[in-house]
Amino acid sequence: MFTELSGAASRAKQDRRHLRHPLLALASLVVLAGCASVGPDYRPPDGPDYPAWHNAVASTHATPADARALALWWTQFHDPTLDALIDAALAGNTDLKTALARLDEVRARRGLARAQQMPELDASASARTQAARPAETTVTTRSYDANLSLSWELDLFGGKRRALEAAEADLAAAQANLYAVRVSLIAAVANAYVDLRTAENRLAVLQATLDSRGETDQITRWREQAGLASTLDVAQSRSSLEQARAALPAVERSLSEARNQIALLLGKTPGAVDAMIGAKRALPELSFSLALGIPADTLQQRPDVRVAERQLAAATARVGEAQAQRYPKLTLSGSIGVDALSASDLFRPEAVLASLAGGIAAPIFDAGRITQSIAIQDAQQQQALINWQATVLRAMHEVENALVAWRTSNERFASLGVAVTAAVQAEQLASQRYAAGLIDLSVLLDTQRTLLSLQDQQTSAQGDRATALVNLYKALGGGWSPDAAGAQPAVGDTRND
Structure with a gap:
């Protein structure tokens, strides 16, 4: 179990390094989002x-x-x-x-x-306690996590x-x-x-x-x-x-x-x-x-x-x-959070998890609704x-x-x-x-x-x-x-x- 957590922390470090390129792409999209407006100007x-x-x-x-x-x-x-x-x-x-x-x-x-x-920013936090008795003894595990998530539909x-x-x-x-x-x-x-x-x-x-x-x-x-x-x-x-x-x-x-x-x-x-x-x-x-x-x-x-x-x-x-x-509509979402087995580990770099994702949706068939x-x-x-x-x-x-x-x-x-x-x-x-x-x-x-x-x-x-x-x-x-x-x-x- 602890081996898996160490692996997750290692992947988090790699994720932070890989986030640099998506952030540059995000900045470019933000600039583009302010440049075009379809329809007639009044x-x-x-x-x-x-x-x-x-x-x-x-x-x-x-x-x-x-x-x-x-x-x-x-x-x-x-x-x-x-x-x-x-x-x-x-x-x-x-x-x-x-x-x-x-x-x-x-x-x-x-x-x-x-x-x-504007983008939407949400926060969440939780603490969990789990007890198990595989034999004559009781094993209790605890985990803590906190998370900030952001979503933004670019205009x-x-x-x-x-x-x-x-x-x-x-x-x-x-x-x-x-x-x-x-x-x-x-x-x-x-x-x-x-x-x-x-x-x-x-x-x-x-x-x-x-x-x-x-x-x-x-x-x-x-x-x-x-x-x-x-x-x-x-x-x-x-x-x-x-x-x-x-x-x-x-x-x-x-x-x-x-x-x-x-x-x-x-x-x-x-x-x-x-x-x-x-x-x-x-x-x-x-x-x-x-x-x-x-x-x-x-x-x-x-x-x-x-x-x-x-x-x-x-x-x-x-x-x-x-x-x-x-x-098309482009939606960006990202999150950053921490996940640890004890409250004291929440502030360790290995506990940090981050993600960035983008999605695009475009109308293909709507039976003429938009028209x-x-x-x-x-x-x-x-x-x-x-x-x-x-x-x-x-x-x-x-x-x-x-x-x-x-x-x-x-x-x-x-x-x-x-x-x-x-x-x-x-x-x-x-x-x-x-x-x-x-x-x-x-x-x-x-x-x-x-x-x-x-x-x-x-x-x-x-x-x-x-x-x-x-x-x-x-x-x-x-x-x-x-x-x-x-x-x-x-x-x-x-x-x-």
């Missing part, structure tokens, strides 16, 4: 020729496409309540938290793809490198998607806030109208008592008053829905944000005259365009990953390219439509302002003349109805104007900026590694 697609925006107005003044203006566009309203609501939404919105969790998942998948390129044709490229692109897409959710969230909070303030101002207009028509109704009753007005006049006056009062519930419902929408966007229960919203405020207005000179390549700012482009990069890398399955897998990835790459093109086109149309909405909402608001001024004068004159008995009640009621309609339209138009601006900033990808990241409120833990 190149960003050529975008469409960005035309000058049809509804933009050239200007040398600040524009909504300025980096600072885009990153923190809502602060230009100088509304502390809106600022606080958006900060709270960025901290508590459930959709944003989901996107952040998705980013963490994709980051872990990238780490997994990176780990697939000779770049399949794993392509997988890592795809994982890196997926991570970048997930990061851009997080910011896409952020852009949509900020715009949604701002729009809900505009809806809320619009409803509050519409209620104020209705309340003022009720007060005015209440006075008219009282005057009409006095005139009836004095024999200067008929019962028909009283009925018409009362009808006009109640008609205005009937409009209150619909506006109050809009106000309640806007409050609840804000609470939902902030991740709160209904009523939980009423204290933050506070008392009635004026509608958000810019503190300067906005110019619409927008650079043609502004669409690159939009995170959804970045998501689509990174998805195309990932799909391209997966084509190469699939093509690598056609080629079809490549075809699938080719088709998915084509889909990703079409999706990118569609995303860019959709972005162009959204910007153009937002520019139209901003321009026309300003024009409508300005026209209604002139109309309301004239209607106020007409209503004041009609009230004075009716009180003096110079005109019929129907004339006064007509002017009051016209004034209410125009004031309500003006308030709604003011809200539409603010909404159009919010949507313009959203269409331009406002709410984040890689060039102004330091100026942005943090969104959870968005580690860039």
Whole structure:
């Protein structure tokens, strides 16, 4: 038995001498493994020729496409309540938290793809005791061994490198998607806030109208008592008053829905944000005259365009990953360990055992599985390219439509302002003349109805104007900026590694 162990130790010495040549070969293979990657190399697609925006107005003044203006566009309203609501939404919105969790998942998948390129190292150790009684005596033998084993599939044709490229692109897409959710969230909070303030101002207009028509109704009753007005006049006056009062519930419902929408966007229960919203405020207005000179390549700012482009990069890398399955796989394995009959012998050179082996496997027949897998990835790459093109086109149309909405909402608001001024004068004159008995009640009621309609339209138009601006900033990808990241409120833990 001891003779066999001595022979094993002698062979171990010879094995260590013979390992030198395989190690040189291994080093050569490692160098080769980093040199080749099958499949197409990704190149960003050529975008469409960005035309000058049809509804933009050239200007040398600040524009909504300025980096600072885009990153923190809502602060230009100088509304502390809106600022606080958006900060709270960025901290508590459930959709944003989901996107952040998705980013963490994709980051872990990238780490997994990176780990697939590395060798695996395992360790083991054991101790054994064996007793035998060949005669009247008991013979006890002990043995000890420890072993380190390594296995490594060399990435000779770049399949794993392509997988890592795809994982890196997926991570970048997930990061851009997080910011896409952020852009949509900020715009949604701002729009809900505009809806809320619009409803509050519409209620104020209705309340003022009720007060005015209440006075008219009282005057009409006095005139009836004095024999200067008929019962028909009283009925018409009362009808006009109640008609205005009937409009209150619909506006109050809009106000309640806007409050609840804000609470939902902030991740709160209904009523939980009423204290933050506070008392009635004026509608958000810019503190300067906005110019619409927008650079043609502004669409690159939009995170959804970045998501689509990174998805195309990932799909391209997966084509190469699939093509690598056609080629042979080389696996290297090695081990080094000790084997001795006593613990004290474990550190003797004669106890050392080592081995190095290599294996190669190549597909010969798989009934077209690899070919079809490549075809699938080719088709998915084509889909990703079409999706990118569609995303860019959709972005162009959204910007153009937002520019139209901003321009026309300003024009409508300005026209209604002139109309309301004239209607106020007409209503004041009609009230004075009716009180003096110079005109019929129907004339006064007509002017009051016209004034209410125009004031309500003006308030709604003011809200539409603010909404159009919010949507313009959203269409331009406002709410984040890689060039102004330091100026942005943090969104959870968005580690860039």
